[in-house]
Ligand SMILES: NCC(=O)N[C@@H](Cc1c[nH]cn1)C(=O)O
């Protein structure tokens with residue numbers, strides 16, 4: 001393994017010596033409940049953007065809070081979308097320019113959902129190893145790692161070897177509404193002259209070995225709505241006299257996937273590319289333990305039980321459908337005997353390269369409409385795709401990946417695995433298109449961080465070494481780019 005250059009060594013020491021300060025930085029932002037899907041939290045989402053903008057300004061960045069318009073809510077109201085931060089630090093024509101993307105919004109979280117601690121109060125575990133809190137790993141922790149890295153360069157009086165541009169949005173967990181239009185509007189201004197794009201918004205495949213990620217699935221999100229009455233009804237007085245909305249909905253949802261996880265929507269598999277022999281080889285070398293994976297999710301039996309490649313392919317390169325919930329259905333404690341008047345089923349399909357969200361929409365709407373017509377219910381039926389984002393696969397031979405691999409080796413002293421991921425960051429492909437350059441995902445946290453789940457955490461080690469990693473990545477881009485040009 002190569003030795004750490006002296007300047008980078010100083011930066012690594014600074015990061016290590018400022019662990020407490022960097023943890024406090026994360027604590028301050030986890031405290032802001034910036035839940036993008038909750039309209040009543042919109043002021044907090046905006047506050048989070050303002051606080052982060054101030055932090056960037058303190059580091060000397062030029063910033064702009066960009067208005068991206070209004071959001072139409074399902075009840076017909078409109079509220080302002082949170083602003084997107086565009087920032088730039090350095091404009092040296094002799095340096096490469098890296099565009100950094102991150103998001104400041106989080107998934108909802110409540111103590112009653114089963115958190116052991118207040119989700120919006122960053123809490124250190126008693127052994128001092130883990131930091132619990134919503135957004136600790138997805139994605140406030142990684143965004144703070146960038147700030148920690150820049151502060152470390154500046155405090156060590158070491159020139160940052162790249163110009164940095166930032167695009168920090170606050171609607172990622174809700175389909176990145178407004179961002180695509182902003183990218184298009186600023187294509188020839190802010191987003192021009194970018195040499196490399198880097199995103200830290202995903203996770204290691206396991207808990208021990210770092211990885212770099214070159215592919216993501218896309219996502220098509222659907223609402224299917226059934227209405228059976230003008231008001232909620234007493235099931236003793238009205239049960240047995242009408243087709244209930246919830247039964248109709250469950251029938252529709254059950255038509256999407258079979259017991260083996262096969263998607264039953266006709267046309268969906270048509271565009272999925274066959275697995276090549278070359279691809280099969282790649283899966284063989286990936287460090288992934290099926291038993292650890294099963295233990296992590298707490299599931300006794302998987303669909304492809306002991307087959308590592310099949311499990312990874314099901315997560316990374318085949319489509320899947322998940323049913324997320326039913327709005328309007330009784331879900332609280334107790335035994336309420338209600339017939340809900342209207343229910344909305346929410347499900348999504350993760351999509352893979354060569355699949356088009358518009359075609360997916362067409363297939364799903366056609367399938368559900370046909371199942372509905374066969375059902376013969378007199379109720380009202382509506383299905384819509386609320387957002388559709390494409391998948392993304394990158395070129396791992398680009399200098400962006402060479403620099404990141406080298407950075408991982410400098411920090412973690414291992415060669416990273418190159419992975420794809422089943423989650424979606426739909427804006428990734430737009431960032432690639434608008435800048436016309438390569439995108440890399442550098443994950444900071446571990447697979448067991450519990451993003452979107454109860455007790456989300458980031459390991460102190462990942463947060464601190466992650467700050468070093470991003471500093472080393474900037475360093476290696478600076479070094480390799482000047483060699484290349
Ligand atoms: N860390 C990335 C992430 O969690 N992305 C979300 C994106 C999304 C799309 N629609 C709703 N959320 C994901 O679920 O993959």
Ligand SMILES: [Zn+2]
Nearest residue numbers: 103138139201
């Ligand atoms: Zn995220």
Ligand SMILES: [Zn+2]
Nearest residue numbers: 138173451452
């Ligand atoms: Zn997320």
